[in-house]
Amino acid sequence: MSLRIVVCVKYVPDATGDRHFAEDLTTDRDAVDGLLSELDEYAVEQALQISEDADDAEITVLTVGPEDAKDALRKALSMGADKAVHVEDDDLHGTDALGTSLVLAKAIEKAGYDLVVCGMASTDGVMGVLPALLAERLGVPQVTLLSEVSVADGKVTGRRDGDSASEQLEAALPAVVSVTDQSGEARYPSFKGIMAAKKKPVESWDLEDLELEADDLGLAGAWTAVDAVAERPARTAGTIVKDEGEGGKQLAEFLAGQKFI
Amino acid sequence: MAEVLVYVDHVDGAVRKPTLELLTLARRIGEPVAVHLGPGADTAAAVLAEHGAVKVLAADAPEFADYLVAPKVDALQAAYDAVAPAAVLVPSSAEGKEIAARLAVRVGSGIITDAVDVEAGDEGPVATQSVFAAAFTTKSRVTKGTPIITVKPNSAPVEAAPAAGTVEQLAVTVADSSKGTKVVSRTPRESSGRPELTEAAIVVSGGRGVGGAENFPIVEGLADSLGAAVGASRAAVDAGWYPHTNQVGQTGKSVSPQLYIAAGISGAIQHRAGMQTSKTIVAINKDAEAPIFELVDYGVVGDLFEVVPQLTEEVKSRKG
Ligand SMILES: Cc1cc2nc3c(=O)[nH]c(=O)nc-3n(C[C@H](O)[C@H](O)[C@H](O)COP(=O)(O)OP(=O)(O)OC[C@H]3O[C@@H](n4cnc5c(N)ncnc54)[C@H](O)[C@@H]3O)c2cc1C
Ligand SMILES: Cc1cc2nc3c(=O)[nH]c(=O)nc-3n(C[C@H](O)[C@H](O)[C@H](O)COP(=O)(O)OP(=O)(O)OC[C@H]3O[C@@H](n4cnc5c(N)ncnc54)[C@H](O)[C@@H]3O)c2cc1C
Numbered sequence: 292m293s294l295r296i297v298v299c300v301k302y303v304p305d306a307t308g309d310r311h312f313a314e315d316l317t318t319d320r321d322a323v324d325g326l327l328s329e330l331d332e333y334a335v336e337q338a339l340q341i342s343e344d345a346d347d348a349e350i351t352v353l354t355v356g357p358e359d360a361k362d363a364l365r366k367a368l369s370m371g372a373d374k375a376v377h378v379e380d381d382d383l384h385g386t387d388a389l390g391t392s393l394v395l396a397k398a399i400e401k402a403g404y405d406l407v408v409c410g411m412a413s414t415d416g417v418m419g420v421l422p423a424l425l426a427e428r429l430g431v432p433q434v435t436l437l438s439e440v441s442v443a444d445g446k447v448t449g450r451r452d453g454d455s456a457s458e459q460l461e462a463a464l465p466a467v468v469s470v471t472d473q474s475g476e477a478r479y480p481s482f483k484g485i486m487a488a489k490k491k492p493v494e495s496w497d498l499e500d501l502e503l504e505a506d507d508l509g510l511a512g513a514w515t516a517v518d519a520v521a522e523r524p525a526r527t528a529g530t531i532v533k534d535e536g537e538g539g540k541q542l543a544e545f546l547a548g549q550k551f552i
Numbered sequence: 553m554a555e556v557l558v559y560v561d562h563v564d565g566a567v568r569k570p571t572l573e574l575l576t577l578a579r580r581i582g583e584p585v586a587v588h589l590g591p592g593a594d595t596a597a598a599v600l601a602e603h604g605a606v607k608v609l610a611a612d613a614p615e616f617a618d619y620l621v622a623p624k625v626d627a628l629q630a631a632y633d634a635v636a637p638a639a640v641l642v643p644s645s646a647e648g649k650e651i652a653a654r655l656a657v658r659v660g661s662g663i664i665t666d667a668v669d670v671e672a673g674d675e676g677p678v679a680t681q682s683v684f685a686a687a688f689t690t691k692s693r694v695t696k697g698t699p700i701i702t703v704k705p706n707s708a709p710v711e712a713a714p715a716a717g718t719v720e721q722l723a724v725t726v727a728d729s730s731k732g733t734k735v736v737s738r739t740p741r742e743s744s745g746r747p748e749l750t751e752a753a754i755v756v757s758g759g760r761g762v763g764g765a766e767n768f769p770i771v772e773g774l775a776d777s778l779g780a781a782v783g784a785s786r787a788a789v790d791a792g793w794y795p796h797t798n799q800v801g802q803t804g805k806s807v808s809p810q811l812y813i814a815a816g817i818s819g820a821i822q823h824r825a826g827m828q829t830s831k832t833i834v835a836i837n838k839d840a841e842a843p844i845f846e847l848v849d850y851g852v853v854g855d856l857f858e859v860v861p862q863l864t865e866e867v868k869s870r871k872g
Contacts, residue, residue, distance in 0.1 A: 306802075306821050310684045330803065388653070389662055414802065415684070417825075418665045419646065420653035423621065427654040432732025433621060436646055438796075448736075451620075453646065454797060455563065459736040460620060466732070472803045473796055514662025514696040518678070521689045526847055529833075533840070534854025539862025542834065543870065545850045549832060551754065551778065551811050552870050 294348040297404045300331040302360035303415040316517040327363035330410035332477035368488035369480035380497040385510025392424035397501040409469040422469035432462035438473035554638035556582040561643045565592015570643040570705040575603040577670040587631045601717020611722040622730035625654040644702040661697025686828035705750040706808040749781045754811045757783030761816020765793040777867040801826035815856045819844025
């Protein structure tokens with residue numbers, strides 16, 4: 292039987308651009324270009340490796356996001372995923388983590404899955420909670436923050452490098468996995484991959500397709516509210532000295548003045 | 553007064569500093585009730601009481617160590633049901649965030665992660681977040697359910713505020729469905745003997761400019777002279793010069809010390825994301841155009857192999 296892998300990928304504003312908030316205090320998606328969250332490339336890569344090791348596997352990439360989020364799906368398809376699902380609905384604008392996990396869980400169930408693979412965190416919200424939220428909602432094991440992962444005999448195993456220890460984990464499928472940027476460099480899409488991606492199917496689902504009401508979704512339905520946003524004041528220009536042989540001593544003088552020594 | 557659950561981060565009863573900071577924040581919005589899972593509750597209770605815990609709910613079960621995350625969620629949920637708190641505060645560690653998230657689904661509450669401050673507000677606790685690589689500060693609230701907020705280290709002062717801190721055993725049943733992810737083996741990390749990176753008052757970090765693992769002792773030497781933790785950029789970690797657990801940045805640790813010293817680090821956005829909230833920032837870099845200099849309170853344009861050892865000597869002699 293085929294191994295059904297769903298990879299959750301997020302479309303995010305480019306972190307090297309000048310990111311801003313819109314008037315309704317949601318992310319201003321017009322301010323900078325969006326792209327496939329770099330940390331989700333690692334998830335796509337691990338899914339590809341797992342599928343290469345399996346007899347028969349199919350990779351669906353899934354995103355919840357606006358129209359442009361198709362770009363993120365195309366990138367993942369050009370890396371080698373088989374098909375894509377785009378959950379898109381005007382009522383989703385401003386959805387928070389609890390809401391996003393609700394939509395993703397419904398879509399994952401509708402797509403059918405044995406394994407869900409996520410990145411360790413998005414590069415915009417950086418909450419790092421979606422994989423745990425999904426495991427809770429789907430009622431399956433969470434095998435998260437893996438720097439090494441493999442799937443065999445209906446089981447997923449992996450290594451989680453924590454602060455105080457490194458743990459070897461094991462769970463039966465179906466399961467939700469998240470992988471870190473230590474899991475292995477993501478491949479670049481080949482020209483062939485980019486051409487092939489254009490022909491791969493991208494399905495669009497809205498809330499009705501998922502049998503979801505907008506009550507818990509969007510800005511109005513969110514479980515959290517952002518009341519205020521302030522740009523961090525620019526740091527006042529610091530003192531910069533050129534080392535002419537006394538740089539270390541001058542720095543010590545500064546540190547002493549600040550009572551660090 | 554309303555009770556506020558505080559999830560205790562500890563090592564066999566030795567309470568870690570971020571939890572004591574949470575007790576300070578919890579007192580602003582109610583009476584802190586600490587939840588201690590695993591061994592050492594009696595040792596922990598004394599410290600928790602000294603910092604304001606009116607009560608310590610304790611539970612220990614082998615499942616906490618044998619399976620990943622979910623059994624601890626069962627326990628925190630039991631505490632939640634016992635207390636009906638006004639808010640739940642959890643330290644922003646990787647595990648803390650996952651525990652908090654799953655509890656949020658179970659009790660139907662919103663969650664705010666990585667708060668850098670929490671205050672009382674007219675409509676419940678208000679959390680401050682530092683977002684988009686610390687370029688913006690936001691104020692947010694949980695609007696549905698009981699606020700569940702995870703808080704970053706170094707977000708509040710540790711204050712003494714003696715309270716009863718009576719230990720009560722918490723009855724916990726670990727559901728079979730929470731035993732899905734087995735911890736097959738665990739290899740403890742060797743302690744460097746230096747302060748914990750995220751908690752340290754001073755952090756000294758080295759980057760690609762350090763040039764090799766064999767040169768990192770230069771960075772460690774400065775750190776030790778200042779009683780600091782050692783950090784590294786991803787470039788240094790990826791090159792295998794320093795362990796990943798010491799990486800500072802978006803995919804590493806986020807630090808907010810009183811003093812951050814960057815040696816041989818250019819200051820890429822992903823690195824800045826993990827250190828930009830440091831109170832005082834110092835950089836040593838031979839390239840005057842390095843973006844890190846945009847952030848600094850004090851910068852030395854120079855060769856770190858000259859500047860850092862000289863600084864270390866100077867610190868040692870001044871400290872006598
Ligand atoms: C600066 C900022 C701060 C925020 N703070 C909060 C907050 O405190 N509380 C809150 O409830 N919401 C918050 N949000 C909203 C939240 O980021 C989104 O709802 C989001 O999609 C889920 O969180 P995350 O992006 O941080 O995901 P993470 O938990 O960091 O993402 C982990 C993984 O989940 C998957 N994933 C995440 N989002 C999607 C998606 N849309 N489609 C497919 N896969 C996905 C990816 O695999 C990703 O690697 C914040 C948003 C921003 C921009
Ligand atoms: C998704 C993603 C996540 C990432 N997460 C992180 C993260 O968590 N943390 C992180 O740090 N990076 C992260 N990065 C990488 C980041 O983009 C940079 O590549 C990295 O921070 C560069 O490290 P560096 O400053 O040490 O190296 P470089 O950018 O190469 O800079 C080295 C600096 O050392 C200086 N130098 C060289 N020799 C000397 C000398 N003898 N004396 C003084 N100065 C000298 C040079 O002038 C230069 O400025 C991430 C990237 C991505 C895409």
